[in-house]
Amino acid sequence: MKRKTFFLFSSIAIGCFSLLPFLWFVLTSWKTPSEIEAIPPQIIPSFYWGFYRSALEQYGLLRYMGNSVIVAGATTLFTIAIGSLAAYALARFRLSWTRFYLMLLLAISMFPQIAVAGPVWRILNYLNWLNSYHGVIAAYITLSLPMGIWIMTTFFKELPYEVEEAALVDGCTRLQVLWKVVLPLAAPGLFTAAILIFIHAWNEFFFALLILTNPTLQTLPVGIALFPGEYTMPWGEIAAASTMATLPLVFLTLLFQRRIVRGLSAGAVKG
Amino acid sequence: MKFSHKGLLDISTLVGFLLLSCAAGYAQTQVRFVTWRADPQWVWDQAIADFEAQNPGIRVVREVGPHSSTEFHDLLTQKLKNRDPEVDVFFMDVIWPAEFAAAGWALPLERFFSRAEQKEFLEAAIQANTYQGQIFGVPVFIDAGLLYYRKDLLKKYGFSPPRTWPELVDQAKTILEKEKDPQLTGFSAQFKQYEGLVCNMMEYILSNGGSLWDEREYKSTLNLPKAKEAVRFVRDRMIGEISHRGVMAYQEPESLALFTQGRAIFHRNWPYAWEAANDPKKSKVSGRVGMEALPAFPGGKSVATLGGWQLGISRFSRKPDLAWKFVASMTGKESQRRIGLFTSRAPTRKQLYRDPEILKKNPQFESEFQTFLRAVPRPRTPVYIPLSNIMQRYFSSAVVVPNSDLDPLASLASRDMDRVLDLLREKGRP
Amino acid sequence: MSHSHRAALQFLFPSFLFVLVFTLFPIVESFRLSFYRLILTLPWLGQKFVGWENYRDLLTDPVALHSLLTTLMFVAVTTPLEVLFGLGMALVLSESFRGRGYLRAIVLVPWAIPTVVSSQMWRFIFNDRYGLFNFFLFGDDTSRYLAPLADLSLAPIAIIVAEIWKTSSFAFLIILAGLQAIPTDLYEAASMDGATVWQKFRYVTLPLLKPALLLALLFRTIDALRVFDLVFVMTQGGPADATNVLQFYGYKKSFAEGMIGYGSAISVVVFFLSLLLSLIYIRSMGSRMLQTVEAR
Numbered sequence: 001m002k003r004k005t006f007f008l009f010s011s012i013a014i015g016c017f018s019l020l021p022f023l024w025f026v027l028t029s030w031k032t033p034s035e036i037e038a039i040p041p042q043i044i045p046s047f048y049w050g051f052y053r054s055a056l057e058q059y060g061l062l063r064y065m066g067n068s069v070i071v072a073g074a075t076t077l078f079t080i081a082i083g084s085l086a087a088y089a090l091a092r093f094r095l096s097w098t099r100f101y102l103m104l105l106l107a108i109s110m111f112p113q114i115a116v117a118g119p120v121w122r123i124l125n126y127l128n129w130l131n132s133y134h135g136v137i138a139a140y141i142t143l144s145l146p147m148g149i150w151i152m153t154t155f156f157k158e159l160p161y162e163v164e165e166a167a168l169v170d171g172c173t174r175l176q177v178l179w180k181v182v183l184p185l186a187a188p189g190l191f192t193a194a195i196l197i198f199i200h201a202w203n204e205f206f207f208a209l210l211i212l213t214n215p216t217l218q219t220l221p222v223g224i225a226l227f228p229g230e231y232t233m234p235w236g237e238i239a240a241a242s243t244m245a246t247l248p249l250v251f252l253t254l255l256f257q258r259r260i261v262r263g264l265s266a267g268a269v270k271g
Numbered sequence: 272m273k274f275s276h277k278g279l280l281d282i283s284t285l286v287g288f289l290l291l292s293c294a295a296g297y298a299q300t301q302v303r304f305v306t307w308r309a310d311p312q313w314v315w316d317q318a319i320a321d322f323e324a325q326n327p328g329i330r331v332v333r334e335v336g337p338h339s340s341t342e343f344h345d346l347l348t349q350k351l352k353n354r355d356p357e358v359d360v361f362f363m364d365v366i367w368p369a370e371f372a373a374a375g376w377a378l379p380l381e382r383f384f385s386r387a388e389q390k391e392f393l394e395a396a397i398q399a400n401t402y403q404g405q406i407f408g409v410p411v412f413i414d415a416g417l418l419y420y421r422k423d424l425l426k427k428y429g430f431s432p433p434r435t436w437p438e439l440v441d442q443a444k445t446i447l448e449k450e451k452d453p454q455l456t457g458f459s460a461q462f463k464q465y466e467g468l469v470c471n472m473m474e475y476i477l478s479n480g481g482s483l484w485d486e487r488e489y490k491s492t493l494n495l496p497k498a499k500e501a502v503r504f505v506r507d508r509m510i511g512e513i514s515h516r517g518v519m520a521y522q523e524p525e526s527l528a529l530f531t532q533g534r535a536i537f538h539r540n541w542p543y544a545w546e547a548a549n550d551p552k553k554s555k556v557s558g559r560v561g562m563e564a565l566p567a568f569p570g571g572k573s574v575a576t577l578g579g580w581q582l583g584i585s586r587f588s589r590k591p592d593l594a595w596k597f598v599a600s601m602t603g604k605e606s607q608r609r610i611g612l613f614t615s616r617a618p619t620r621k622q623l624y625r626d627p628e629i630l631k632k633n634p635q636f637e638s639e640f641q642t643f644l645r646a647v648p649r650p651r652t653p654v655y656i657p658l659s660n661i662m663q664r665y666f667s668s669a670v671v672v673p674n675s676d677l678d679p680l681a682s683l684a685s686r687d688m689d690r691v692l693d694l695l696r697e698k699g700r701p
Numbered sequence: 702m703s704h705s706h707r708a709a710l711q712f713l714f715p716s717f718l719f720v721l722v723f724t725l726f727p728i729v730e731s732f733r734l735s736f737y738r739l740i741l742t743l744p745w746l747g748q749k750f751v752g753w754e755n756y757r758d759l760l761t762d763p764v765a766l767h768s769l770l771t772t773l774m775f776v777a778v779t780t781p782l783e784v785l786f787g788l789g790m791a792l793v794l795s796e797s798f799r800g801r802g803y804l805r806a807i808v809l810v811p812w813a814i815p816t817v818v819s820s821q822m823w824r825f826i827f828n829d830r831y832g833l834f835n836f837f838l839f840g841d842d843t844s845r846y847l848a849p850l851a852d853l854s855l856a857p858i859a860i861i862v863a864e865i866w867k868t869s870s871f872a873f874l875i876i877l878a879g880l881q882a883i884p885t886d887l888y889e890a891a892s893m894d895g896a897t898v899w900q901k902f903r904y905v906t907l908p909l910l911k912p913a914l915l916l917a918l919l920f921r922t923i924d925a926l927r928v929f930d931l932v933f934v935m936t937q938g939g940p941a942d943a944t945n946v947l948q949f950y951g952y953k954k955s956f957a958e959g960m961i962g963y964g965s966a967i968s969v970v971v972f973f974l975s976l977l978l979s980l981i982y983i984r985s986m987g988s989r990m991l992q993t994v995e996a997r
Contacts, residue, residue: 464939517829
């Protein structure tokens with residue numbers, strides 16, 4: 001009995017801690033302007049949709065979302081493609097320098113962005129890639145490769161080598177083996193890596209801020225961080241935009257919770 | 272060869288068609304204009320439509336940048352650093368012309384923009400666009416710091432609008448004491464650590480006879496007694512006695528909201544606040560708002576920081592003459608009149624402040640005009656941003672901590688500023 | 702052997718290209734530029750070699766030192782608390798009870814929210830006039846309301862709270878994985894010996910959990926060192942530089958002020974700082990991680 005109440009209380013505490021602040025913000029998005037500033041705060045909003053309308057129509061929220069989908073989606077695809085090649089080699093060839101490469105990836109995943117940001121900006125500027133999707137995607141691929149490669153390497157390791165051996169004996173090249181045998185078998189692992197990379201790219205702010213100064217190309221985090229307000233702080237619109245930016249991720253997380261937990265703790269690599 | 276006669280014909284018509292359409296495309300010359308989303312949209316649309324109507328075959332292509340000045344600066348300078356020949360005309364914030372001139376991005380406009388024509392505009396705005404004797408932009412609208420106040424409250428206690436800062440504090444204290452409204456504060460302005468803080472503090476320092484730095488000697492003057500005295504006054508009295516501590520995280524929107532909610536007696540803001548404060552939909556105090564030039568310190572004269580936006584022409588533009596035609600039209604009498612009539616912005620052509628129709632619609636312009644005449648631009652230099660960051664740091668440290676010793680903070684800031692200013696002494700300057 | 706070397710090279714090449722162009726080269730380039738004086742807004746000064754001058758300036762730059770201290774303080778406060786919170790949540794959620802699956806998913810919500818969004822959210826909660834923070838502390842007595850983001854000592858705390866809320870779930874994930882790896886028969890044996898709950902935690906869980914705790918701590922340390930989004934959205938480094946963290950300072954120098962040389966010196970220092978940390982980390986954890994990759 002004591003045990004049960006303990007778990008009840010601690011669960012409620014944990015749930016409140018994790019959910020309440022964000023829930024409060026979500027509720028704010030449905031309030032009227034005067035409800036937002038009410039003291040004492042009004043908990044139940046009157047489900048006013050005006051802020052969603054103005055976030056969509058006046059602040060171009062859909063455009064930001066579209067940009068985020070393009071950037072995060074392309075980053076995920078390319079990182080999986082390039083990363084799975086590397087991960088396959090790292091899982092199958094155990095050479096002294098491949099170990100070093102793994103460690104190198106681990107190390108660079110830890111560098112603060114500012115350590116490379118200036119020259120990255122200059123390279124993109126030189127290539128005329130600033131303010132373009134491919135510019136920001138190239139930077140994001142580099143950011144997500146270490147995490148992606150580590151996760152996929154762990155998954156590839158778990159696959160039985162015998163099938164591959166048989167295919168090699170049958171005269172397949174390594175690339176064919178990877179494409180026809182390994183990738184289908186490792187699909188769940190790839191999917192896990194893809195979710196994590198997608199979330200990471202969706203949320204990234206620093207490089208997006210530097211590379212995308214043109215509002216028609218900016219992603220959601222930049223849009224939300226720079227929400228303009230001339231007369232008042234547009235809290236209603238910010239809350240509405242934040243809700244719309246976050247709900248897809250929250251659903252993704254709730255849906256694939258197990259995979260995410262496994263992916264993050266298996267490689268234990270943080271992006 | 273299996274080309275049929277018919278096929279060849281098709282190809283030649285296609286080629287001909289392509290050539291024709293190219294020619295048509297060529298005939299329709301474009302002017303590319305980097306701008307931001309201005310309100311109300313139609314005023315600017317109309318100005319562009321007028322220009323296109325007067326210049327057949329020319330089309331203005333707008334590239335719309337972010338509204339925030341810092342972000343817009345990043346976008347625009349990125350294009351200019353790339354020597355992007357596509358950019359012809361752009362908007363400039365009032366603090367940029369020096370930087371753009373020094374970096375060789377903005378075209379000097381002497382051959383288009385005569386001295387006589389410059390005289391038509393407010394001097395302060397022209398001065399802000401002048402760098403080392405050359406002019407680099409044409410002002411579109413002007414901003415200057417103004418004092419807003421609650422007419423009803425001042426009247427209730429028999430006060431006339433304050434002429435000096437100490438008077439403002441005393442009035443606010445009396446009103447606060449008697450009103451006994453816990454929601455009410457005396458003063459709301461912009462004291463967050465950002466560019467607006469420099470604009471605000473400059474008004475105190477200059478109205479006490481101080482300055483930010485000596486532009487001839489390249490020396491910071493923030494550690495001189497007049498400047499320190501003003502800063503100390505802001506900390507101990509403006510903030511210490513009559514404001515609520517939240518102002519130290521406020522930019523324009525938050526501080527204006529406090530005022531329009533009826534929670535501040537005095538408020539410092541730019542001209543646009545007049546419309547917002549008097550719009551019953553946005554403001555609880557509409558009709559009860561007064562506006563005046565900012566106070567000064569006893570013995571000093573009122574100073575308003577100059578803001579506003581200008582049009583400049585890119586040095587890399589392939590059609591500067593056409594670009595000038597566009598700039599001239601956008602800043603011409605007709606467009607300027609529309610700005611005066613239909614936006615809450617203040618035009619830059621002096622004659623409009625005598626235009627009966629504009630004055631009828633915006634009676635506040637009459638009193639604002641004197642302020643605009645006197646508005647002081649922030650010192651012009653290509654290293655403005657580093658200097659501003661040092662000043663923001665100093666002002667924020669100085670006002671946030673009560674009772675701290677200002678002297679070491681001020682001398683530290685001066686030392687840092689001097690080091691940046693030293694760069695300007697070096698040879699090789701154009 | 703040479704065949705597998707070549708094959709491995711071919712497979713690794715595309716990824717290495719990205720790492721080379723967008724990470725290794727930039728680091729070398731930052732290092733090179735840090736010996737020059739290069740100011741974007743003063744093009745006539747050119748690119749002048751100044752040796753160690755930028756580094757000497759950096760050592761005597763009180764703002765830089767202050768931002769380093771602010772960053773270290775931020776790291777020192779947030780990471781242990783995050784690990785502690787993560788441990789607490791993991792201990793509860795490793796037991797089986799009804800609704801555990803839902804609760805585990807809920808705990809992940811803060812982790813999934815973009816930092817920019819959570820920053821705006823906390824900025825709203827810490828609002829000086831209608832924020833929930835003030836209401837919880839003072840009810841509707843608005844005269845006592847605080848302005849946390851305008852206060853020298855509260856602003857860093859506000860940022861710290863926002864960071865802890867957002868990232869404790871990551872520590873939770875790592876620690877939960879560690880907990881699940883502890884064989885249950887150890888607990889059974891301890892129960893047979895009559896150990897109390899506390900004793901079981903102290904003598905079984907904690908020693909075996911040490912690697913996971915360390916891992917969580919190191920990951921969080923490295924991540925907290927690069928705090929930027931929170932500061933950018935919530936305070937822009939103010940008030941009075943109280944939240945001016947290293948990465949924000951470097952951003953301002955390089956990108957707002959155009960001081961490329963000096964900004965590069967900051968980048969290099971930040972790089973070595975994090976390299977040091979990641980080396981410590983790889984030394985203590987790396988071989989264990991390689992084993993998990995290679996053992997199977």
